[in-house]
Amino acid sequence: MLTFLLRRLLAAIPTLFGVALITFVLFNLVGGDPTYQMLGKHATAQQVAELRHEYGFDRPLPIQFVDYLKQIVTFDFGRSYATKQEISSMISNSLGPSMSLAIPAFIVTTLLGIVIALLVAYHRGRAVDRVGVVLCVIGMSLPSLAYILFGQYVLAYQMGWFPISGWDSEWSERWSYISMPLLIWVAVSLGHEVRFFRTAILEETGQDYVRTARAKGLPEKRVFFKHVLKNSMVPIVTNVVLEIPLLILGAFLLEGFFGIPGIGSMTIDAVNNSDLPVLKAMTTLTSFLMIFGNLMTDIVYTWVDPRVSLK
Amino acid sequence: MKVRVGHALRAGLVGVAALAILVSGCSKKGGVAPGTLRYPIRAKVKGLDPIHADDEFSGTISHAPYENLYQYHYLKRPFTLVPQLAAAMPTISKDGKIWTIPLRQGVLFHDDPSFKATAGKGREMTADDVIYSFKRLADPKNRSSGWWVLDGKILGLNAWREAATKAGTTDYAAPVEGLVALDKYTLQLKLPQPSYQLIYSLQMTFTSIVPREAVEHYGKEFINHAVGTGPWKLSEFNGSAKAVFVKNPTYREELYPSEGEAGDAEKGLLADAGKRLPLADKLVYTIFVEDQPMWLNFMKGTLDITTIPKDNFAQAVGPDGQMTPDMKTQNITLHVTPQLDVTHESFNMDDPLVGKNKYLRQAMSLAINDKPFIETFYNGRAIPAQGPIPPGLAGYDEKLKNPYRQFNLEKAKQLLAKAGFPEGKGLPTLEYITYSNSTNRQFNEYIEREWATLGVKVKFTTYSWPEFQASIKNRKGQIWSFAWGGDYPDAENFLQLFYSKNGSPGPNDSNFKNAEFDRLYEKALLLPDSPARTALYQQMQAIVIEESPWIPMVHRLGYNATRSWLKNFKRIDEQHNPSKYYRVEAPAKN
Numbered sequence: 001m002l003t004f005l006l007r008r009l010l011a012a013i014p015t016l017f018g019v020a021l022i023t024f025v026l027f028n029l030v031g032g033d034p035t036y037q038m039l040g041k042h043a044t045a046q047q048v049a050e051l052r053h054e055y056g057f058d059r060p061l062p063i064q065f066v067d068y069l070k071q072i073v074t075f076d077f078g079r080s081y082a083t084k085q086e087i088s089s090m091i092s093n094s095l096g097p098s099m100s101l102a103i104p105a106f107i108v109t110t111l112l113g114i115v116i117a118l119l120v121a122y123h124r125g126r127a128v129d130r131v132g133v134v135l136c137v138i139g140m141s142l143p144s145l146a147y148i149l150f151g152q153y154v155l156a157y158q159m160g161w162f163p164i165s166g167w168d169s170e171w172s173e174r175w176s177y178i179s180m181p182l183l184i185w186v187a188v189s190l191g192h193e194v195r196f197f198r199t200a201i202l203e204e205t206g207q208d209y210v211r212t213a214r215a216k217g218l219p220e221k222r223v224f225f226k227h228v229l230k231n232s233m234v235p236i237v238t239n240v241v242l243e244i245p246l247l248i249l250g251a252f253l254l255e256g257f258f259g260i261p262g263i264g265s266m267t268i269d270a271v272n273n274s275d276l277p278v279l280k281a282m283t284t285l286t287s288f289l290m291i292f293g294n295l296m297t298d299i300v301y302t303w304v305d306p307r308v309s310l311k
Numbered sequence: 312m313k314v315r316v317g318h319a320l321r322a323g324l325v326g327v328a329a330l331a332i333l334v335s336g337c338s339k340k341g342g343v344a345p346g347t348l349r350y351p352i353r354a355k356v357k358g359l360d361p362i363h364a365d366d367e368f369s370g371t372i373s374h375a376p377y378e379n380l381y382q383y384h385y386l387k388r389p390f391t392l393v394p395q396l397a398a399a400m401p402t403i404s405k406d407g408k409i410w411t412i413p414l415r416q417g418v419l420f421h422d423d424p425s426f427k428a429t430a431g432k433g434r435e436m437t438a439d440d441v442i443y444s445f446k447r448l449a450d451p452k453n454r455s456s457g458w459w460v461l462d463g464k465i466l467g468l469n470a471w472r473e474a475a476t477k478a479g480t481t482d483y484a485a486p487v488e489g490l491v492a493l494d495k496y497t498l499q500l501k502l503p504q505p506s507y508q509l510i511y512s513l514q515m516t517f518t519s520i521v522p523r524e525a526v527e528h529y530g531k532e533f534i535n536h537a538v539g540t541g542p543w544k545l546s547e548f549n550g551s552a553k554a555v556f557v558k559n560p561t562y563r564e565e566l567y568p569s570e571g572e573a574g575d576a577e578k579g580l581l582a583d584a585g586k587r588l589p590l591a592d593k594l595v596y597t598i599f600v601e602d603q604p605m606w607l608n609f610m611k612g613t614l615d616i617t618t619i620p621k622d623n624f625a626q627a628v629g630p631d632g633q634m635t636p637d638m639k640t641q642n643i644t645l646h647v648t649p650q651l652d653v654t655h656e657s658f659n660m661d662d663p664l665v666g667k668n669k670y671l672r673q674a675m676s677l678a679i680n681d682k683p684f685i686e687t688f689y690n691g692r693a694i695p696a697q698g699p700i701p702p703g704l705a706g707y708d709e710k711l712k713n714p715y716r717q718f719n720l721e722k723a724k725q726l727l728a729k730a731g732f733p734e735g736k737g738l739p740t741l742e743y744i745t746y747s748n749s750t751n752r753q754f755n756e757y758i759e760r761e762w763a764t765l766g767v768k769v770k771f772t773t774y775s776w777p778e779f780q781a782s783i784k785n786r787k788g789q790i791w792s793f794a795w796g797g798d799y800p801d802a803e804n805f806l807q808l809f810y811s812k813n814g815s816p817g818p819n820d821s822n823f824k825n826a827e828f829d830r831l832y833e834k835a836l837l838l839p840d841s842p843a844r845t846a847l848y849q850q851m852q853a854i855v856i857e858e859s860p861w862i863p864m865v866h867r868l869g870y871n872a873t874r875s876w877l878k879n880f881k882r883i884d885e886q887h888n889p890s891k892y893y894r895v896e897a898p899a900k901n
Contacts, residue, residue, distance in 0.1 A: 033781040036816060040365045040456030041795075043784075043816045050476070051454060083357045083550065084534055094551070149603065157607045164611060165604035166597065167552040256600045261551030265600065269355065274777035 005295070012291045019287045020072060020280075024065050027276050033057070034081045034274040055081075068280060077281040082273040087281045090266060097167065098262035101178045101254065102247040105185035110240055112186065113193030120194065121201040122224055132194065139191030147184045148257045156180060165259040181254045200235040204228045233304045241297040245289030249282075346592035346895050348877075349614050351605045355598055356550040358534030361519035362448050362455040367796070370516045372596055374888035375556050376421065377519035377539035380412060380441065380498075381510065385892050386571025386580060386881060389703060390800040392510055396436065396520060396540065398496075407505030407837075408466075412498045414438055419561045421545075423538045425528035433561055436520060436540050438492035444520045445490060446483055451476045457517030460798075464509050465489035466501040483523075507839045511799030514887075542589040542891040556594040567879075567892060580881060589891035590879070610641075615877040615895065619870045624690040627872060632691075634872075642875035648882040649694060649702040650869045651797035653805065656758075656862035657783075657821040658790055665741065665789045666822075670730035672859040676715040677723035678765040679758065685865060688754060692870060696863035698852040699795075699805040705840060706802035706848030713856050716863060723765050735766025743769040744788030746779035754792065784816040792864075793820065801840075802848045806832060809855055823860040 035051050036043060052058045056067065071077050077087040120132035156164040162180040204210065205228050213223045252264030263282075270278035302309065354368045364373040382395040394400060398413040420426070420433035428434070445465070448455050449472045461468060466489030475481040489501035502509065512518055525538035537545040542565070543556035569584040583590060599605035602620035609617035619627050627645070629635045634645045656679075660666040681695040697713040700706045724734065732738035743758070745751050755771050762769060769790070774782060782788055795818075797804050810832045813819040831851050838844040855861065873880045878894040 030775075030778070034777050036780040036784045037777050038454075038456070039816075040459075041818055042456070042459035045816055047458075048784075048816050050451070054454075079531070083355075084360075084363060084531075085358065085550075086531070093549070097552075152603060152607055157611055164607045164613070165599070167549075169547075169549075257604055259552060259598065259600075259604065261549050261598075265355075265551065272776060274775065 004298075008291075008295050008298075015291060016072065016284070016287055017069075019283060020068060021065070023280060023283045024061075024068055027274070027279060028061060028064075034276070037273060038081055071280065072284050075281075075284070077277045077284075080270070080275050080278050082269070082275045082278075087277055090278065091263065091281060091285070094261060094263040094266045095248070097260050098251075098255070098264060099247070100171075100174060101181055101185065101260060101262065102251065104178075105182045105189075106243065106247055108182070109186050109189045109193055113190055113197050114236065116190070116194045117197030117201055118224075118229065121198045121205070124202060124205075133198075136191035136195045139187060140195070142188075144184070144188045144253055147187055148253065151180050151184050152257065165257065167259050167261060177258065178260070181251075181258045181260065185251060185254060196239060197232075197236055200239075201228060201232045203235075204232040207231070230304075234301060237300050237304055238297050241300055242293055244296075245286065245293040248286060248289055348591045348594045348890055348893055348895055349616075350594065350596050350890065351608070351614055351617055352554075352596045352598050353605070353618065354600065356554065356596075358550060359537045359545070359548065359554075360534040361516045361521065362453055362457055363534065364516040365456040371888055372554050373516050373519065373537070374541070375543040375554075375594060375890060376537035376541045376545055376559075377516070377521065378541045379514045379516075379519055380414075381514040383514065383883065383887055384568060384571075385883070385889055386568050386575050388572050389705075392514060395514070396441075397513075401500075401510070407507075408502045410500040410502070410509075411493070412500065414441070414496045414498060415563065416496050418540050418563050420522045420525075420540055421538050421559055422561065423525055423536075425522070425525040425538060427524070433538075433540075434522070436522075437495045438498040439495075440520050440522060441498050442487075442490045442492060443483065443523050445518065446471070446481075446487065447521065447526065448517055450481045452481055455517065457515070460512035460515055460517050464502060464506050464512065466503050505837055507836075508799070508801055508803055511801060515798065543594050546593075550598070552598055554596040556596075558589055558592050562589070565891070575881075580879060583879060583892075583894060590894040591890070594890050609872065609874070612874060614874075615893075616871060616873045616880065619872055621690060624692070624870075628690075628870070638872070644873050644875070644880075646871040646873065646880065646882045647868055650867045651701050651703065651800060652794055653696050653699050653701055653866055654792070654794040654864040655696070655699070656790060656792055656864065658860055658862075659786060659788060660822045660824065660860050661786050662789045664739070668730050669858060670726045671732065671738075672862075673715045674723045674726035674730060674765060675762060675767060676713075676859055676862040677717070677719050677726065678767070679761045679862060679864075680718040681716065681864070682718075684757065687757065688750070689865065689867065692868045693865035694868065696866050698856050698863055699808065699861065700802045700848065700852055701797065701805065701866045704797075704800055704802045704805075705845045706852065708849065711852075713863065715856065715859055720764060727765060727767070732766070735768065738767060740768040740770050741789045742772055743790045744772045744774065744779060744782050745791065746776050747773050751792075758792075783820050786815055786822060802845075802852075803832075803835065806835075806848060806851050806855075809851070809860065821860040823855075823858065825854055825858060828854045 035048055035057065039047050039051060056064055079086055080090060083090070116132065120129045123129045151162075152164055156162040163177055166177045168174050168177060210223060210228060213227055214220075249264055249267065251262075252268045254260065255262040255265040266278070267282050269275070270282065352368050352372065354366070356372050357363060357366070357369050359369075359373050359376070361373045361377050364370040378396050380395060380397040381392045384391040384393045392400070396415055396418060398415045401410040401412045403410050414437070418436045420436060422431055422433045424431050426432060426434055445461060445468070447453060448458060448461060449468050451472055452475070463469060465487065467487040468489060471485060471487045474485070491499040491501070493499050500509075520540060522538055525536065526533050529536050535548060537548075540563070542559055542562045544559040545554070546557045547553065547555040565588045567583045567586045567588060567590070569581065571580055575581055597608075597614070602622060605614070605617055606620050606623045608614045627635060627638055632647075634643060638645070658665045658672050665671060685691055685693045685695065694702060695716065697711045697716055702709065727733065727735065743755070745755055759769055759771075772788065779791075783791060783793075795805060795808060807813055808818050808820070809823045809825070809828055810819060811824040811829050814822045814824075828851055831847050835844050835847040835851070838847070869882060871880070871882055876896045878896055879892050881889070883889050
């Protein structure tokens with residue numbers, strides 16, 4: 001196990017290097033020069049030159065790339081070009097709001113998705129299954145913006161069930177503000193999750209060992225919940241664990257419309273402003289988390305399926 | 312079993328929804344205390360350090376806790392400067408080069424832990440604080456985008472800045488010839504040459520007065536703190552969500568104005584004359600990056616004021632330009648004034664084709680029909696621009712008709728032929744640079760269609776916003792669309808956009824060069840506000856119209872809607888925070 005972990009961690013180094021290289025090349029080639037935006041509309045040629053020198057934009061690209069690698073190692077990306085705020089503070093301040101929406105939404109979606117998938121799969125081909133699949137397709141087909149506009153106008157403005165938007169640092173108030181975006185997150189994601197989980201479960205029901213179990217005369221519920229469910233957990237766990245690192249990116253549309261000061265909208269702002277330090281930090285952080293997520297998936301496999309061993 | 316499954320499924324879904332509603336319903340809703348102003352801000356706010364407040368929203372919020380030497384009179388129009396931290400308007404020497412400014416006595420900074428010598432009690436503001444604040448703006452280490460407001464205007468300040476750049480450190484103790492504290496309450500400014508625009512600099516957020524102790528105490532985190540002398544003291548700040556201020560208990564005595572312009576008394580704007588400011592107890596700015604939640608919050612009564620988003624315009628304002636009956640029923644009031652701005656198409660005057668062919672530029676200008684353009688893109692909320700000077704400024708002439716902005720396709724075709732391209736023959740496809748967003752795509756299609764009828768073809772090169780700015784500043788592309796929002800209410804701020812010494816990367820993006828224009832501009836700089844200066848402004852504008860480095864498009868109208876309980880609202884577009892004058896009569900009603 002330890003050897004496996006070390007090997008995987010070492011393999012992560014070239015992956016991170018590749019991600020860093022792509023990020024660097026991409027934003028240096030097409031990201032635009034943030035100098036003019038930073039200096040404002042009255043910039044002079046001298047100020048432009050001084051700022052470019054101060055930030056090292058006039059240095060050869062390989063040297064700038066080496067500096068970037070140093071930042072990755074120390075995880076010190078300095079301050080944002082656009083806001084002049086410290087990037088570590090920006091991330092830590094945005095992470096809480098994003099996670100206070102993303103984590104409950106993720107847990108509710110996953111649990112509800114598994115429960116509903118089990119129910120529709122158990123009743124495969126019957127009315128419950130057909131209605132469930134149709135609802136999933138409808139849910140997946142509607143853009144999230146439609147849910148947001150409907151939610152804010154009908155549920156919040158007209159019905160008054162929720163605040164229209166807002167944010168509060170106190171948890172007692174925060175729950176009221178994240179309840180509707182949470183509901184929308186679940187509604188938007190549930191269709192996809194249920195369909196995926198249902199497919200994974202149904203694939204197992206067609207396996208030889210299930211036929212054998214039924215031939216032995218095991219009750220259907222026992223076949224389904226003891227054998228099928230356990231084996232279908234491998235693809236389900238893979239899907240779920242791999243989604244966890246992506247939670248860090250937040251949900252920029254929900255954050256934007258509901259006034260949640262999260263990491264998703266922070267990242268979008270950085271893209272729009274060519275705020276390279278923030279983008280470097282977010283790319284690196286996401287890469288780390290993806291690598292960690294993959295590693296966790298492999299470890300969880302061993303718990304779910306004893307046949308899997310890590311070497 | 313089937314029945315049980317159906318029940319379980321329904322129960323699960325209903326449970327999630329009910330829990331969400333329950334959680335939401337359990338929270339405190341509404342309940343806004345009387346005297347709380349709830350104000351929307353249309354973008355995230357970078358921070359509160361006034362020397363970095365270079366966008367409208369940072370500027371607005373930074374003006375809540377900080378003050379300047381001067382401010383605009385809240386009610387008088389045209390805009391009139393009156394003392395704020397200064398005790399009187401400056402006394403200016405005969406040669407215009409020495410300004411003596413008396414300061415108010417007994418003005419205290421907000422209480423803050425950075426005032427260690429007074430155990431956290433805010434100390435008195437003096438002339439040394441003004442000098443420190445101006446030097447801080449000039450400090451090259453701070454890289455303030457607002458340095459231009461003092462650049463070249465104070466004797467010795469540029470040299471002080473250059474010395475700091477060369478040394479790599481800044482010596483705040485080093486004297487600056489043009490910044491002198493004659494005594495604790497008297498500031499003397501010495502100018503290298505007369506500048507009648509300097510007074511405007513002294514009301515801009517960049518020149519707000521900050522205490523050295525707080526700047527040094529918080530270091531780079533000063534951007535997240537606010538220690539000023541203003542009516543509002545910072546209570547909570549998250550630049551992505553909200554900023555909350557409470558009434559500053561140590562605020563000096565400042566009174567609501569007792570006079571305004573004609574009609575103000577009838578509108579109730581003098582009802583609070585003579586009352587001590589601020590009139591509200593608390594100020595809550597909420598950040599909205601999307602229009603819908605801002606509008607719905609206003610309609611729900613959880614905001615006291617709003618701008619009117621394009622998509623909600625028809626709901627709010629009828630074809631007659633008045634509030635719709637639905638809005639009137641809710642006692643919502645509409646406020647409309649021209650903004651101090653101009654949108655325009657710019658030609659790259661360094662380009663060998665469009666920059667050297669006046670008739671081509673004039674033809675393209677004549678081919679754009681402004682009436683459907685304004686209806687399509689501004690819901691009619693704009694005034695066709697005839698030149699760069701916007702309404703409300705000396706030099707603006709509402710009777711002026713720019714001969715190249717009166718839509719006339721036939722005349723445009725004649726000019727195109729005169730330019731050497733009859734019906735567009737021989738004219739290569741022109742490069743129009745733009746940045747990516749949905750409104751721009753629609754705008755580009757409109758312009759492309761208009762010019763196609765003339766025989767002029769354009770291809771669009773689309774960039775991100777920073778790339779777009781860099782392209783303009785590096786003189787790439789042949790045509791682009793841009794807007795200029797006035798920094799202060801003087802036509803000079805718009806005419807400087809054509810002064811050759813302000814070429815890229817300066818504000819003269821089109822790199823227009825005209826010796827006669829430059830001569831008139833330099834002459835006008837030395838004159839105070841007067842009919843002679845206004846005449847020079849109009850001569851300069853005439854040159855711009857004839858040479859057409861721009862196609863002036865519109866001066867936008869600013870719209871606000873206010874709830875009935877918000878009193879004393881008067882539109883003011885300068886980067887100025889009028890919140891101290893507002894009164895909230897009753898709690899919000901849903």
